[in-house]
Amino acid sequence: MTLKYLIQKEFIQIRRNAFLPRLIVAFPIVIMCVLPWVMNMEVKNVKVTVVDNDRSTLSQQLVHSVEASNYFIFKGQQPTYQAALQEVEHSRTDVVMVIPQDYSRDVTLGREPQVLIAANAVNGTKGSMGASYLTQIVTAHTRPEVTAMQSRVSTLFLYNKHLNFKLFMIPALFAIVMMLMTGFLPTLNIVGEKEAGTIEQINVTPVSKWSFILAKLIPYWIIAVFVITVCLVLAWAVYGITSVGPVWLIYVLALALALFWSSFGLIISNYSDTMQQAIFVMWFFVVMMLLLSGLFTPSRSMPSWAYATTYVNPMSYFIDAVRTVFVRGGGLSSVWHQLLALLGIGTVMGTWAVLSYKKNS
Amino acid sequence: MNAIEVNHVSKSYGKVTALDDVSFTVGKGEVFGLIGPDGAGKTSMYRILCTLLLPQSGTATVDGCDVVKQMADIRRRVGYMPGKFSLYQDLTVEENLRFFATLFGTTLEEGYDSIKAIYSQIERFKDRKAGALSGGMKQKLALSCALVHQPSVLFLDEPTTGVDPVSRKEFWDMLEGLQERDITIVASTPYLDEVRRCGRVAFLDHGQVRGIGTPVEILERFADVFNPPGIDHVQMAEAKDENVIEVEHLVKAFGSFHAVDDISFTVKRGEIFGFLGANGAGKTTAMHMLTGLNQPTGGTGRVAGYDIRTEHEQIKKHIGYMSQRFSLYEDLTVEENIRLFGGIYGMSDADISRKTDELLERLQFNEHKQDLVASLPLGWKQKLAFSVSIFHEPDIVFLDEPTGGVDPATRRQFWELIYDAAGRGITVFVTTHYMDEAEYCDRISIMVDGKIKAMGTPEELKQKFNQPDMDHVFTHLARQATRSSD
């Protein structure tokens, strides 16, 4: 049972490190307490400026309904389109609505007036969402029959009735915390032993590759369980959000992800000579996997070549699965294929980690 | 005028006192030795003189300049080679040298003559990266870098640790050459032959100056530290006629370069086998093949009855290993280290705790059981590392320069442990640069340029080459080297 002694050693070293224990406790807490507020891509506070060239009762009604909308912050009227554009350049307004001269006449005659909506689209989402809401208001004003049609359409938002962005982001945060805790720490650990030269001493002992690597991995799995527990408790305590699906499934998914990340970290450190190198390579992969995981933007919106990468991206599987369990309340039957994929990738990486560690060169 | 004056200097880090009311003077053009055990305060002294640290009390001047107020003046005048002088690993040998030359306002060409004796040994590798050199080679390059300019005062903090005896002699010859040009030199060293070449020495211990005088005076006054009575070399109860190491035509090549070039030898059970050679002769590479860290390119070898090519994992169960770089896990306590390595070799918990107590008792280490290894002095770490490497009673223990950087008394205690182990039937395979230690071995081999040039008992070798002691035997053989590399 050499494994027992090696794992003991890892824990003593982690405990005795001046920095690591604090990091392991503080990091998930900070992430869970701060990031849900930050990672809010909800579009609100869209600022609107109106140019009314018609100055009729009807056009003023339209201006009032924009002013009355909760969605917009009304920034007043400008005399000309040019003046309004100046406001955009000064970042004092986001969307400009220009009501044409003959607005009132066109609407009464049943013709389509040409209302111009110009949105600052540097931030594409904000620009287009602002424009589309404003369009709805205008359409309702100009074409009452469409309003009638719209009233027949109702929407039921499943799983997230209040469209709470935090509910969407919190399970994704689990993935980020896991990635940083179980990915970066093992990387630093092995390169640290290389730089200190202690790895040579281990190499002349009869310790098998498997026990050595396992001894490096297991502590991080235990840390993963701890970290996930902290995250789940905080989600409940701070935001009142709990998992709809089975909690054990979240733990299983997290462990599968930890298997991948810790193995991946070890592979990188097996091939690196210095800490700086290891961290840079790791960081590169982390950023890529994160961006392509569907955490921030829906993976289905990606072009097909980018979507293809999600088949080998464990972060993508994890985020998909954990959102299904946590938010949608899916069970094993909903996420079994993601779980299998995660375990499969993890096993391959684990084997690679063992094989790439050379006791004898 | 004295080149260096130190008056009542004290320095402490928190509770630890590094220097306690130290005073001495060094005359211009003198070679002054600063000697003492690890942790005596030598490095703090150097740093204060180089204006890297501020003294808490007392004053010091270097070349007439105050170390507190005239920082820039001093830094223009002194040269400093710190104990852990490290080169830029990713620059080539020549690039390192040129960089340091420019740094000190000179060029490699101007300084070439003053470093020729040592640099010429590594010059043929000038395009190789410093990181690819062996330990001793790096030290030689570091020496060249430190000496390429000619400051008025030169500080050398244990410059020759890990350097072979021949190169050490050449290095000190170079220092004498500098002295003739009126350069003041302050150097520290654990080697007695080097101490003897100083003009005067100060013996520093626990931050205090115990004595200042000529080397002979000091070595006599503190004979218990510097000149412990030799250990009686008892021939172990007839080394058994059973080979535990058998090597035939072993070769290790890196590209076209043969680090180990066709060596053959045997080691008998219970023997203390000294494996000697200059820096870069191939000792460490050979040892790595025997311990299963490296695959040989050619030849065969058996260690403890197992083939070094195919059964290296079996070998690892039957050997212990202690390297110059590694001692133990610094962030674990003494007890935790012992437990870890006991456990790795598959010993039971009960065995481990029983043997731990025995071991600590024998080393008189009981009160330090819970101390972090990082907090122990170097000599203790070495003793402990050795004890841990034979904790599982291996057939053979490999020691790679186990006693670098400690004083003679500590080394003597270390060798008592080695004899003790040999007495219990453990074969000891040891490399060293201390020739007095070579005399302690049952049998020695001397490697030159990747080949074994001589093998036999110390007596046999002295007779064969007609030399008075091992130091001369070694110098005689190592000077025949045509290549210098790792």
Added chain:
Amino acid sequence: MKQFISFVIKEAKHILRDKRTMLILFGMPLVLMLLFGFAITNDVKNVRTVVVTSSMDHLTQQAVDRLAASEYFTMTQVVGTPREAELLIRGQKADMAIVFGPDFAAKRSGVQFIVDGADPNMAQMWTSYATAVITNADGGAVNSKMLYNPQLKSAYNFVPAIMGMLLMLVCAMMTSISIVREKEKGTMEVLLVSPVKPLMIIVAKAIPYLVLAFAILIIILLMARFVLGVPLAGSLMWILVISTIYILLALSLGLLISNVAQTQLVALLLSAMVLLMPIVMLSGMLFPVESMPAILQWVSAVIPPRYYIEAMRKLMIMGVGVDQVIRELGILLLMTVLLLALALTTFKKRLE
């Protein structure tokens, strides 16, 4: 001067010889630009839609055909009950379901969208798109115009952010690590004792990273212009001037970190945890600052890249004159002066 030059050359060799780090340093901007330019989008596309109806009459079929014809929706299947549709959504086989009432054709009952609300933004977009298609309201009365970014490319928003992040990474993180490495390996002692002025050592170490930062800046600008088609509407000179100030600011931060840290590991963690994380999260590069709670907005007010990214968005994308970014420019200048002064005063010429 000769010493200074040889110092800079030495430092450049360190950087050039570490092939793997170099590869990452230059690969990173390329990959990030490509990903943000082409892969990361919020477009409504390929929304897997299930139709729920008990009787597929003519009008229903027409509505479904209209949905299918739009590029936004992919009709996956037709089921009989909302319950079945919900199971499909839970199993991640569909994103939304459209329930047509049994007498939809008679215009008496309506349409219900059952939407996977897990991602609130997308859920709202899907409904508003689907409503528009089904009600046949193409917004004829409205003439929409997307200023500065007519094709709504997310790259426009992200290019300045990538610049802010990468320049900080190269200058602050790499400079601090390279200085601390000399401390850790003991070469710093020799350098300090040499006749070279301590300040020169630091300046010489910073110069290659400065050059590297400019190289990366130029790569990003070229890629933005010629690969992603970002207009670079504003004055190129001012873009470069403000970037230079920002690079100096990042170098000062790197120097400050190296003054505090004693080991590479600490420098690395400090740069990553204290510098990089807040920058990515709070500077507005990914998440809009205005959606954050007030307290986090205050925190983000002291994060330098926020102003850099804002200034770059205005200059590069909106193409406004430099008079519109005076505020950002002033804040960046002030921060640079403060940080540089702080870094220089805390720089230790001795070991303690």
